[in-house]
Amino acid sequence: MTQPRITTRDRILNALQRILVDEGRSGVTLEKVAAEAGVSKGGLLYHFKSKADLYDGLARRFRGLEEERLAEARRTGVVEAFIRASQLESEESEAALWALFTALRGTEELSEQAKDDLMFIFDGWSEALHEAIDDPVTAEIVRLVGDGLFLSALSGLPLPRRRVIDGILERLLEESGGR
Numbered sequence: 001m002t003q004p005r006i007t008t009r010d011r012i013l014n015a016l017q018r019i020l021v022d023e024g025r026s027g028v029t030l031e032k033v034a035a036e037a038g039v040s041k042g043g044l045l046y047h048f049k050s051k052a053d054l055y056d057g058l059a060r061r062f063r064g065l066e067e068e069r070l071a072e073a074r075r076t077g078v079v080e081a082f083i084r085a086s087q088l089e090s091e092e093s094e095a096a097l098w099a100l101f102t103a104l105r106g107t108e109e110l111s112e113q114a115k116d117d118l119m120f121i122f123d124g125w126s127e128a129l130h131e132a133i134d135d136p137v138t139a140e141i142v143r144l145v146g147d148g149l150f151l152s153a154l155s156g157l158p159l160p161r162r163r164v165i166d167g168i169l170e171r172l173l174e175e176s177g178g179r
Contacts, residue, residue, distance in 0.1 A: 009047045012037045013061055016054050028054070052111060059114035062097060066121050070128055078132040079142055079176050082125050083169045086146040088153035097121075098154045122147065132179040142172050 006014075015036035019027050030051060034044040048054045073081030088097075101118065126143050133139040145168060152159055159165065173179075 008037075008039060008043065009057070012039065012044055012047055012054070013058050016058055020058075030054075052114075055110050056114045056117075059110070059117040063117035063120050066124055070124050074128060074132075077179060078125075078128045079172055079179055080169060082129060082142065082146045083149065083165070083172065085125075086149040086153070087159060087165070088150065101154065133176045135176075138175050142176060145172065 012033060015033050016028065019032055019036060028051060030041055030044060033054060034041045037044065048057055069081065069085055073085075125146065126139075129139045129143050130136060133142065149159060149165070160168070
């Protein structure tokens with residue numbers, strides 16, 4: 001099987017993600033992102049018109065990934081997919097998402113669309129859980145457990161042992177009717 005081709009746009013977003021992780025928002029400049037991506041500043045500006053446009057692109061990419069996860073979860077089981085996804089198994093992804101969430105605070109560089117795209121990570125799952133679970137209280141309990149795991153993983157706090165998480169998941173599946 002062939003690997004999907006990485007586009008220049010993806011290379012630029014990957015560079016932005018690495019800089020956000022390594023240096024935070026203050027380290028992001030158009031010149032630095034272009035150099036990290038191996039493109040000229042003009043090449044970067046062809047794809048992204050500004051720093052705000054870069055953030056929008058990264059937020060849009062995270063939303064797209066989450067939309068794919070949600071679509072799969074609706075086919076295979078929302079509760080289990082949500083709890084498993086909440087543990088963030090990829091350090092690179094978790095670090096980039098943390099950096100982007102941090103960038104949400106106190107900056108005009110994120111458009112309302114970018115903020116909406118990032119909030120979709122929470123809102124999309126909440127909606128899917130409420131669709132899958134008849135009891136709204138149980139749906140909220142599942143959401144809060146998953147959000148707690150997610151935010152713990154994002155901030156680098158230790159997660160419960162695997163067997164404890166499996167037990168939590170088993171209990172939540174029982175309460176939610178196995179959805």
